[in-house]
Amino acid sequence: EAQVTQNPRYLITVTGKKLTVTCSQNMNHEYMSWYRQDPGLGLRQIYYSMNVEVTDKGDVPEGYKVSRKEKRNFPLILESPSPNQTSLYFCASSPRERRAYEQYFGPGTRLTVT
Amino acid sequence: QKEVEQDPGPLSVPEGAIVSLNCTYSNSAFQYFMWYRQYSRKGPELLMYTYSSGNKEDGRFTAQVDKSSKYISLFIRDSQPSDSATYLCAMSSGGTSYGKLTFGQGTILTVHP
Numbered sequence: 001e002a003q004v005t006q007n008p009r010y011l012i013t014v015t016g017k018k019l020t021v022t023c024s025q026n027m028n029h030e031y032m033s034w035y036r037q038d039p040g041l042g043l044r045q046i047y048y049s050m051n052v053e054v055t056d057k058g059d060v061p062e063g064y065k066v067s068r069k070e071k072r073n074f075p076l077i078l079e080s081p082s083p084n085q086t087s088l089y090f091c092a093s094s095p096r097e098r099r100a101y102e103q104y105f106g107p108g109t110r111l112t113v114t
Numbered sequence: 115q116k117e118v119e120q121d122p123g124p125l126s127v128p129e130g131a132i133v134s135l136n137c138t139y140s141n142s143a144f145q146y147f148m149w150y151r152q153y154s155r156k157g158p159e160l161l162m163y164t165y166s167s168g169n170k171e172d173g174r175f176t177a178q179v180d181k182s183s184k185y186i187s188l189f190i191r192d193s194q195p196s197d198s199a200t201y202l203c204a205m206s207s208g209g210t211s212y213g214k215l216t217f218g219q220g221t222i223l224t225v226h227p
Contacts, residue, residue, distance in 0.1 A: 031213055042219035050213055090157050097213045101146045105157030
């Protein structure tokens with residue numbers, strides 16, 4: 001089944017404890033992206049990747065890191081999480097950057113930072 | 115001011131009604147206009163996209179873009195309870211920024227039987 005998977009689905013952590021949220025797609029897509037969704041603010045793009053080893057900032061990149069070493073994987077790293085990073089995170093992929101309007105989203109990861 | 119503004123609703127309509135969802139934007143560079151639907155506890159899924167101005171129809175759904183007014187709309191005809199979801203507009207400018215998408219806040223729609 002063609003899909004985007006994220007792990008973990010739920011995570012509760014403490015301030016300052018480094019964490020990684022994994023994202024993987026099995027559709028051979030070139031483009032991948034990370035979003036956070038907060039009430040009243042909608043979806044906001046954190047980082048996106050046009051292809052392996054090529055990444056760029058979205059609207060809210062502060063406090064996050066990404067890497068794209070393999071085509072199928074695009075992990076999101078929080079080096080020192082803070083309570084304002086409590087949110088619902090979505091990973092998405094698209095066949096290529098020029099078709100980024102057509103994104104396939106994962107199921108989401110709900111992160112709570114205390 | 116947000117680049118993309120969307121009335122969060124919530125919007126509640128009876129089954130069979132025509133629903134109109136709207137977004138306004140300020141960035142005149144936007145060229146691609148999308149509507150995503152998000153069911154509760156799920157990721158968004160693409161409903162329709164439009165390039166530049168004009169209308170696009172897909173079954174009960176019609177997307178309209180008016181670039182002169184910086185205004186986009188999604189119309190749902192003969193709405194069904196299964197249309198109950200959050201609807202998100204999204205935009206991108208293409209060029210060197212195809213991959214950078216800006217979303218509206220989302221409108222919560224409930225269609226009651």
